Amino acid sequence: MPGAFTTKSLDAILQDLQSAKLTLRRALGPVQITLLGIGAIIGAGIFATIGTAAAGDAQRLGAGPGLMLSFVLSAGVCALVALCYAEFASMVPISGSAYTYSYATLGELIAWIIGWDLIIEYAVGNVAVAISWANYFKTLMRGAGVIIPDWLSTDFQTAHKIPGLIESAPHLLGVPLVFNLLAFLIVAAVTVVLLIGIRQSAWFNAGMVILKLAVLGFFIFLGVRYLQVDNWQPFLPNGWQGLASGAAVIFFAYIGFDAVSTVAEEANRPQRDLPLGIIASLVICTVIYIIVAAVFTGMIPFPALTQMLSTQQAEPLTLALEYAHAGGLAVLIVALGSVIAHTAVLFVFQLGQPRIFFSMARDGLLPGVFAKIHPRYRTPWGSTILTGLAVGTAAMFTSLDEMVDLTNIGTLFAFTLVCVGIIILRVRDPERPRPFRAPGGLVLPVLGALGCLGLIYYLPPTSWLRFSAWLNFGAVLYVSYGSTRSRLTGRATEADPARHDARTAGTGAWLGVFGTGLLIAARLADVYRLGGEAPEGWWAENSWWLTVPLLLNLVILYPTVLTRAWRARRSDLPAAERIQAGRALWTAGIMAALTAGYLGLVVGGW
Structure with missing residues (x-):
């Protein structure tokens, strides 16, 4: 009998590819895949988060010159995960990334959560990259003598923090017109390129990668002239915790190598090309990162790094050149490199997210429009357009100062489950051919999972609660939509609909318990990590990450569970299944009452 943890066999996944009327065009070789990975990895992280990682901020300790070792530590974890990804990708040469891998090993429910989780990595991360791109582009234009109005390049929330911006912006019916048009336009442009086709998109990305590496090489070549070894002392100003x-912070600089596996259906020889592309891109980027970190921390002493962040400067590499008085032309070249880097990341992530939606829709967990393939360009046009609209709109109106941490925790969680999936698949199906097999037996995936969890521990407390809220929202969507329409376990797969009601009611009830428990645990972890030293107003600003998910449970999840459990309880199912429905009925009822009571206390000002 199908259930929430029913797995989709690897043979069934490959059969979906073979039986599809329209499949994605195979047009990528190993060089293009490697460049695709480099284009995704080297981007916003090395050009933006390197400053925060070195100096720290109010919620974390800085690594100082030890940032070089931070890159090694983060790269080590990524290498373990990359080998797991490579093994999976060679066995499952189909679009979907960690979503598909989890479907084959951990079951539909976990696969849905992973697919939902990957939205953080691709879509939410891309919103942050688009906003950052707008900042760099505005600086680049200013250097060229073109002034872009602040009200056309700033979201409304950030505008309130800039004196005089709201007052100086044009008004319509008394409402200030403040939005980040630049961020929307770059997302729209990338979306159009992706709609044309994967071959054109891949070569466009290849050109971006070459230009980007040239700019980083320029920074290294010029920066070495101003490097002072004395700036590397103390090497670890905040010890091993820093x-x-x-x-944990600069892990954001590595996000992207997994995006390569999402184009498995478009690789010429996926069993060979994907492992080669993933590992090669990771090794190349790690070497570049360590060199850049050594030059960057050697150009600016640690006290100056701390001051840089206190003035809220968002361009650490250009500031390093300014600190060393390297000249305005050098600063302009690096600013141009930042724009190119961000564009490449936007391209690859906008390429990956629609293909996750494509796979989920093909499995019935999302509406069919996400699985539409353009008859001429053979690209997933429905999911590409919807992703572009969502990311572009969010980038116009949202401030994502803390989205890097949310992106990191979401990605690390997905990577953890990929490592767990390797362990499960080796135990369940040890004889299946593996064109690429990660070395070290079960030790490597275990170390990969533990490494990801270790980096999660060192992320700020706010990211734990927000990620828990995101997972809870995904559980609500699965119970209310995906569990009913799934091709593998949906209502149509059961001869008796009442049996489906009983099964999904039980799953939904326990998801409600799990989601609520996860939210409470994350909130308690926040209290423990902050130790009563939270910044003023922190609790008020973050409380809605707890109350909104609980409200969704109350108005969507529990009514859905109660309705299905009631129908199953009154059916002619065997006694055991009616008892299961009865337990779900009581569980959902009690949880709904407790949730309503808590929300009532919140509304009452408790």
């Missing part, structure tokens, strides 16, 4: 915290 080093680990820095590794």
